[in-house]
Amino acid sequence: MSTTARERRRDIVELAHTTGLASVDELSRRFEVTPSTIRRDLAELTRQGEIARTYGGAMPLGAPGAEPTFRQRNREAGVAKAEIARYARTLVRDGETLLFDAGSSVAALAREARSGLVATVATTSIAVIQQLADSDGIHLECLGGTLRPASQGFVGPLAEAALERMTFDRVFLGADGVLASGHVVEADLVQTRLKELMCRQSERVYVLADGSKLGRATFHARAELPDGWTLVTDATATPEALAAFEAAGVDVVVAPAG
Template identity: 70%
Template sequence: MTASARERRSEIVLLAHTSGLASVEELSRRFEVTASTIRRDLARLTSEGKIARTYGGAMAINAQIPEPTFRQRHQEAAEAKRAIARYARTLVHDGETVLLDAGSTVAALAHELREDISLTVATTSLAVLEELAEADGVHVECLGGTLRHPSQGFVGPLTEAALERMTYDRVFLGADGVTADGAICEADLQQTRLKELMCRRAREVVVLADASKLGRAPFHAWARLPAGWILVTDPGAAQESLRPFLDAGVDVRLAEWTGRASDEVA
């Protein structure tokens, strides 16, 4: 093994510990080697017990990032989330049946749906229920189940059984992180399983993620996204963060601070 390979692998371990997770794309660009080389590095480091593999990258073993509470999430990137929610509102049309995930950005969308629209909303989110409790034009279906206190959302077999009873024009998903290879990162495996089931029940899948979530994967649980999914993010997203999504053919939409829908990113 060459010295440069040793140095590269040592730095990969360091990055995994200091940054929480390093993706294959990020490492490939950083070290100016192919993705295949990085995958071989990750396989070796995993076999040596130095890192834990995740979908699309690597995380440090024992690197446990605390899951924020819903209140903490609500306070983070508030302006960006409001802009994303206003754009997402333009994707919803009268008479539709939509599915709203748990999460602070999705709850911001629910806030935008309270007036001047007639639709059916099914949700796993307590925050969404609260936003729509007095929205006379919105028929609300609660997909009950087991409440996860950090996310203020329902999960588990009862939620999944209720979900199977309906189909949806579109689903709006939140995320702790989202990667260009079509995967959402969450703190809990029940959450990721539920998101995958949500995607199967909807005609269109829309992920609402502010710039801080792009390419980020702070936890070990993953959900796969179907082909053709849409990413709605805020104009604070750096071009280098957007580029992997664009290169992967993801339909990326940028919200504007003014609330007006922007053109698709080319």
């Protein structure tokens, strides 16, 4: 089958909606192109917001199990994330070395921290870099690696190698979901591996998660959190959800509204 890139990408979107999942190998055989060509197609369609990437393939946006893009996450629970970010900003002190994970809640914290804070911030997040690049008081360390378009964050061996050479006073983690068992839920294992390393290199661990993410296990990859971690959430969290974390001995903070 010979198709142009535009025709092939149109057909990929249609297949993602009709089958729910199309793997790279399946698409490569179907369109008689190399797997690397298909990966470029998927990356471009993800950038355009046409599909959501999964491990090995693609799914339509909004499908069960599909990973939302950073742009989608950024539009969700805006008030809650702003409240969480304002509280999280009060936790940091001048002179500290901080680690900012990828994620829209952590990017909101970066917006709060860009003025008035004198600190070193290391990050895997493009959004955090954009927020802090011109901040006079912040020494910014950008951790490289492989870019995940959906999260707009860097992962993989290069990011891990950089982290192993640093230690931090505090790490602020984002999450697709967070469980009272002491686990952060993410779309793939490369993310959870990186988050566990972030925790090991940090003295204090904070998970920033609005109420909709508490107890949510949309994906199967999980990062284990260390003892003594803190959950920072907002007033949309239900009493039942909060009680589960408190019963597990988690330090829970509900950010004040307004």
